[in-house]
Amino acid sequence: MEQFQPELETCPVCGSTSNCHIHDYYARSIIYFRSGRKLKQDLCIMRVFCDSCKHAHAILPDIIIPYSSYSLFFILFILGDAGLHTVEQLCEHFDVSEKQFHKWLTLWKSHMEQWLGMLDASETDNATFYRQLFLRDSFSAFSMDFIRLTACSFLQSHRNPVLTRPKNARYRQTSFSPDIFLF
Incomplete structure (x- = not known):
């Protein structure tokens, strides 16, 4: 994630390029299994914001x-x-x-x-x-x-949410x- 450059990405909602920037980070808990034990850990999730359509997007790892x-x-x-x-x-x-x-x-x-x-x-x-x-x-x-x-x-x-703005x-x-x- 340190090498991720949101300013080079295309917004998945409006399709604009070069309009995303790091907005904030939030903590998210994840439950996983290691060495025979169930564990819970907090992860730091990056959110990017698109200046064009005003939507924030969480950048989630594959896991x-x-x-x-x-x-x-x-x-x-x-x-x-x-x-x-x-x-x-x-x-x-x-x-x-x-x-x-x-x-x-x-x-x-x-x-x-x-x-x-x-x-x-x-x-x-x-x-x-x-x-x-x-x-x-x-x-x-x-x-x-x-x-x-x-x-x-x-x-x-479940399905992803339906966005209402912009129309x-x-x-x-x-x-x-x-x-x-x-x-």
């Missing part, structure tokens, strides 16, 4: 699912273990409710179908898709491609090429 407290990889680790353990064991180990687990599983299947297409998704089991996801050269490339295809982040649970503004989730790759 953050918009509007979710759980990191993407936390959810993927749980879903990746789904075939190896019972739902009860997973929920106890990762300290999540069964209701939350089933929401993630439903969302996983829906997004897998959106990504692969209905026919390929019906022929691909969860474990195969999971391996394909993690064997990619760059998760960031998958993340950006998924946003372009669906207009939301992978495993994001021609549309919410558009976009992604920036990262300076580093997670794997």
Whole structure:
């Protein structure tokens, strides 16, 4: 993020270039899993402001699912273990409710179908898709491609908000090429 230059970016709402600048930062909590433990950490999130359309935009790293407290990889680790353990064991180990687990599983299947297409998704089991996801050269490339295809982040649970001002503004989730790759 230190190398991110908002003044070189195009505003995802109005399309103007060279009108964005760093506006502020805010703290956001993220839940993740490391060394067998569920952890919570605060992250510093940058917001940029477009002088042209007066919209602020949060710049989120790939590991953050918009509007979710759980990191993407936390959810993927749980879903990746789904075939190896019972739902009860997973929920106890990762300290999540069964209701939350089933929401993630439903969302996983829906997004897998959106990504692969209905026919390929019906022929691909969860474990195969999971391996394909993690064997990619760059998760960031998958993340950006998924946003372009669906207009939301992978495993994001609800649609993005509708903007009312200016009248021609549309919410558009976009992604920036990262300076580093997670794997």
